[in-house]
């Protein structure tokens with residue numbers, strides 16, 4: 305167990321103070337041992353994956369941070385499907401690349417998303433019309449409350465838009481050590497998303513999985529959503545805000561005032577509004593800066609560290625955006641990245 309390790313280098317935002325205690329878990333035994341250590345010392349425990357969906361407090365984390373570093377991928381053919389069981393510390397995009405290389409369909413649209421395999425079920429990672437909930441067969445995890453190993457099937461994960469049991473009802477209870485994906489060998493790529501389908505307009509043949517993966521990465525890079533050396537716009541935690549889902553009546557009232565407001569049906573009586581549209585209408589354009597915190601010049605939803613930003617600076621920008629959107633539209637934006645440590649009192 306190491307002490308006082310700066311967390312900033314472990315995050316894509318590059319922000320955050322030290323972990324009082326820090327350990328790398330390379331095996332399931334390491335994971336259990338870290339939980340026992342935290343228990344014995346009465347410490348809070350935080351599970352760190354790739355750090356791509358985190359905003360770490362400037363004061364750091366007063367307990368024990370466990371960096372999930374378990375590696376390895378196993379596969380097994382099951383009829384037309386292949387079951388891939390990947391250890392939680394595997395890099396997600398490398399895993400996607402390996403499945404596409406074997407011509408297995410189901411996660412190709414999720415190419416270029418940073419982070420680890422273990423992080424994917426937590427917020428039901430999604431992009432370009434695909435979500436991991438469509439292909440996760442099972443999730444293996446340690447229950448921190450009783451140190452028992454459990455395996456959840458897909459339904460038991462309770463997936464929904466950017467959520468699962470792991471970040472809602474049982475937040476922080478489970479430490480994921482591996483995820484099994486059921487992918488279709490020689491399956492068709494998914495072209496559900498407008499931007500992606502447009503990329504292939506005018507081509508006679510249906511694109512291969514590899515072509516879709518390459519297209520997704522190209523589109524993501526254009527938006528600053530692919531980790532790219534020397535691109536200041538990717539010093540982010542991805543989308544900082546979820547797309548709000550509001551009551552259909554409220555959406556109807558707003559549509560009368562804002563005829564161009566984009567909106568999408570999101571279940572019975574509910575409407576999803578793009579957070580990026582709300583933020584731009586509230587006066588925050590791409591490239592807006594508030595000190596060292598800013599909005600990406602390529603993507604309104606990504607808040608970026610422009611160099612030397614503190615967590616406090618990021619929160620000030622977040623609060624300014626949320627306050628103006630709430631005032632103008634009566635909609636409360638919800639933050640997507642997980643805040644690590646204690647949020648300073650306003």
Ligand SMILES: Cc1cc2nc3c(=O)[nH]c(=O)nc-3n(C[C@H](O)[C@H](O)[C@H](O)COP(=O)(O)OP(=O)(O)OC[C@H]3O[C@@H](n4cnc5c(N)ncnc54)[C@H](O)[C@@H]3O)c2cc1C
Pocket residue numbers: 316350351352353354355356357358372392417418419420421422423424426427428429430431478479480481528529530531538540541542543642
């Ligand atoms: C440039 C960029 C683009 C992005 N684009 C997308 C996108 O298109 N779609 C999308 O959904 N997300 C996107 N994200 C967000 C992020 O990449 C994903 O949420 C990712 O799955 C987080 O995984 P991670 O390993 O980095 O988790 P971390 O950031 O380390 O942790 C996030 C949360 O998951 C928990 N966690 C992580 N690993 C485990 C584990 N093994 N067991 C239990 N809990 C765990 C942590 O405790 C924390 O609560 C983007 C981020 C960036 C920086």
